[in-house]
Amino acid sequence: MPKPHLFLCCCIKEKEKLEMNYAIVEASGRQFWLESGRFYDFNSLNLNPGDKIALTRVLLVNENGNVSVGKPCLQDAKVEATVLGHIRSKKVTVYKMRPKKKTRKKQGHRDNLTRVIVDKITIAGKTI
Numbered sequence: 724m725p726k727p728h729l730f731l732c733c734c735i736k737e738k739e740k741l742e743m744n745y746a747i748v749e750a751s752g753r754q755f756w757l758e759s760g761r762f763y764d765f766n767s768l769n770l771n772p773g774d775k776i777a778l779t780r781v782l783l784v785n786e787n788g789n790v791s792v793g794k795p796c797l798q799d800a801k802v803e804a805t806v807l808g809h810i811r812s813k814k815v816t817v818y819k820m821r822p823k824k825k826t827r828k829k830q831g832h833r834d835n836l837t838r839v840i841v842d843k844i845t846i847a848g849k850t851i
Contacts, residue, residue, distance in 0.1 A: 746785075747784075750765055750778050751766035751768065757778075757841050762839060763838070763841070764810070764812070780796050781797045784800050803841075803842045803843050804841045809835065811836065812836055813833070815833070
């Protein structure tokens, strides 16, 4: 049997998880778990800082434990966001070498990203 304080912590965490408001959205070729008021980095979008965007490919919305799942997308749900700016990701080092041939090649790569802050999540005209 688990210790009482561990059991209580697990119950509190499960309750918090159920009461979260979030949406799972498909954007820039990937799926993102989005919450209101947080920022996320998407692959480069051709937008200016301060522009508003609406993400309409919403796959799932959780509103205080009330889950709505689309097939494949929810028709009446959208996520509104504001572009904060453009940044570059951390550098990835690519190192190629052929053994016993004295051939070595070192390259670096950085992705261009667009940082976006989520303003609100809307489902059926109701903001969560």
